[in-house]
Amino acid sequence: MSGEFYRAFEDRYRGSRELIKKRLSAYLPFISAVKVAHGECRALDLGCGRGEWLELLIENGIEAQGIDLDAGMLEGCQALQLPACNKDALTALRELADESLSLVSGFHIVEHLPFAVLQAVTAEALRVLKPGGLLIFETPNAENLLVSTYSFYLDPTHEKPIPHLLLGFLVEHSGFAKHKVVRLQEPDMVDEAGGTRLLDVFRGVSPDYAIVAQKAAEPAVMELFEQAFSPNYGVDFDELAERYEAELRDRLQSHTALSTQLGQEVAELREREQAGRQDLGRLEQQVQQLTAQLADHQETLGRGEWLAELATSPVNQLTQAIQNLQQSNQQQFQHLLDDSRTLARDALSAQREQSELLKLLRGQLQPSSAENASGGSSERIAFLEGQLNETGAWALSLEAQIHQLQASLDAHQSRGSLAARLYRLPALPRRLASRLRSGSRSLLVARLHRMASSYVLRTLAKNLLRHFPGLKRRVVTAMYGKSPVPQVVIADPINTGVSMSASAKRAYCVLRNANKETVAE
Incomplete structure (x- = not known):
């Protein structure tokens, strides 16, 4: 394997120079103790690599002084002018005199050496160290499951991982007085306050460890290192596993208590469920009862709607009949007013005809002195004049009453009571006209008796008679015979050749026939 490859591999996976120096500062308490114990100190770094420890x-x-067999790694030391050379570790130790060094170190070299060579290196390190001197071997920690099963084999020059128990036994067997396991570079996620996860047990143990062994020396010298050897460094597997188990037991107890509480709550919920089912049963019964009542109400409502529909038709018919009756009464009342107006006109016309007839009679009676002496004709004429005056007054009063009826119709045209009372009156004007035209006393009396039975006509007669006292006296006389009516003999103007209009002739005939009936009685 070329030195260039291994140096590039170290640069990527070992970490930066600043990071490595920060990690190595964990050994400074031991270095300080060595300086106090030995004063001037010399050190030999086996496999110095890029020279961070140097x-x-x-x-x-x-x-x-550093030594290394990899030329590529030594180039880094030479670039920084660090004292390093290319030499074998065992050879370099054998060249040194006994008790000539205060410190021998080897960072991540023991996993690269055969175990026999490691034993020889350990023995030579003990020889060259001064009393109280230190041997530091750092290597990957096999306690970390991720390291021992994966990351250790990432370096192709590694032989096999060496557990801390084996390396500790090696230095102890080689003759060192005591040693300390220093675990290093544990991840920040291992925090007692934050709780321990199973993943922390697998990879949370310190990934590296070091055996710091001390050569025997005077007790005073050994005591100088007590402060550096006393603390526990890093996190081991047993501690992390026990922490996880303790937290697991606590969680289990908490879950057990929670389960007990949940069991109690479940029991309460079951009791509530049973009570709720009973309430639900009662509610279902009530719903069934309400449903039956609703069905009955709907049936009753249907019958009510049918009855309402059945009753609506007669009511509508009755309403329409009332409306028609009101319209008919209004029409009849209007006809009554029209007939009353016609009656008034006919009365006035009859008054004029009687005036003409009276004038004619006066003209005929003036030449007869014998009749004037008797006084019968003059009394008859006076009686006729009185009737004529009363008839005219009655006609005028009737016209005034007609105007009052017209005003009442305008004020009460929306009410049906007046029209209902007067719906039998349309024949009245014709009856009154017949009485005025006929001039018959018996017919007049019969009509007056019949009119007295009607409330409306009786009220109308009272209003007329209140304003005409003389008319009232004569009507009472005519109806009940309390005052005799004088007899008048009227000459026949038709046979005497007197000139008369057609209406005067008709009025004369009427009066003559009435006079004959009176004489016959």
Whole structure:
């Protein structure tokens, strides 16, 4: 294998120069103790590589010498003018005198050597060291499962991993007084406060370790190194496995307590479930009852809708009939008003005809002195004049009442009560006209009696008679016969050749027939 290849391999996988020097600073407590014990110190670094350890020793006042068989690695030392040469480790140790060195070191070289050569190197290191001197062998830690099964074999020059128990026994068997296992470069993820994972057990053990062995010396010298040898360095497999098991037991206990609590809660939930099922059963029964009631209500509602639909048709028909009746009453009331107006006009026309007839009678009666002396004709004329005046007043009052009815119709046209009362009145104007035209006393009396049975006509008659006291007296006389009516003999103007209009002739005929009936009685 060429030196260039191995140097490139080291640059990629070993780490930068600054990182390596930072890792090697873990040995400074031992270096300080050596300096105190020996004063001026000399050191030999076996397999010095790129010279990081040589540089650190020189910086701390140690006279150091490095050796290596790889020319490519030595170029790095020569570039930094570090004291290093190409020489075999065993040869270099054998060339040195006894007790001539304070420190012999070898970083990551023991895994490259056959075990027999390693034994010889260990024995020679013990020979060349001063009393109290130190031997440092650093190598990959086989306790780390990831290192022992994977990363160790990444370097093609490695022979086999050497467990710390084997290397410790080797230095002890070779004659060193004591040794210390220094575990190094454990990952930062191994933190007691953060908890230990199974993955930490596999790869959390310190990936490298070193055996720091000390040659026997006076107790005072050995005591100088006590502070450096006392602490525990790094993380071993047993400690990490026990930590993981302890945390696992704690978690198991916590889970057991939690499981017990969950069991109690499950029991409570089961009791609640049983109670809930009972409540659910009751609710289902209530739902069934409510469903049955709802079905009954729906059936009743259906019958109600059918009855409502059945009752709606007559109500609609009755509403339509009421509306039609109101319209009919309004129309009949309007016809009543029209007939009343016609009656008023006919009354006025009859009044004028009677006036003409009266004038004609006066003209005929003036030549007869015998009749004037008797006074019968004059009384008859006076009676007729009174009736004529009363008839005119009645016609005027009737016209005023017609106007009042028209105003009442305008004010109460939306109400049906007035129209309902007056729906039988359309025949009244014609009856009144017939009475005025006929002039018959008996017919007048019968009509007055019949009119008195109607509330509306009775009210109308009261209003008329209140304003005409003379008319009231004569109506009472005519109806009940309390005052005799004088008899008047009227001459026949038609046969005497008096000129008359057609309406005057009709009125004269009416009065004549009425007079005949009165005389017959």
